[in-house]
Amino acid sequence: MSISLACVVQLGPFDVGLALTAQLVDATGAASGAAVPITVEVGNGYYLTVTTVPDAKFIGALTVLDSRGRTVAAQRICARELVAVGGGAVPMIYRAARRRSRTLIPGMVVLP
Numbered sequence: 001m002s003i004s005l006a007c008v009v010q011l012g013p014f015d016v017g018l019a020l021t022a023q024l025v026d027a028t029g030a031a032s033g034a035a036v037p038i039t040v041e042v043g044n045g046y047y048l049t050v051t052t053v054p055d056a057k058f059i060g061a062l063t064v065l066d067s068r069g070r071t072v073a074a075q076r077i078c079a080r081e082l083v084a085v086g087g088g089a090v091p092m093i094y095r096a097a098r099r100r101s102r103t104l105i106p107g108m109v110v111l112p
Helices: 079-084
Strands: 003-010 020-026 031-038 040-043 046-053 059-065 071-078
Touching (some): 003 059, 003 079, 020 046, 031 046, 031 059
Antiparallel strands (some): 040 046, 059 071
């Protein structure tokens, strides 16, 4: 049973008009399925993507890649947790501002 996920990615007000893709990776880091272009820019550095998790046993992450293929944001995904709450949503994916001190949000992965 596949699960549809709607995800909001917050990159910041200076990261607008970017060509981004979303890629699921499994727990080993291998790509799971094809990368999906993120076509909806909500505005002010917020982007919306909808992707499909292959099954209820999937454990891995949703990574957001820029046009150069660099990971700019990521969010862990455990499909069992999604199914337990009805599926269909993932918390916002944040990227911390580029500064010396970073604050990690529980469950989030912050990348440079």
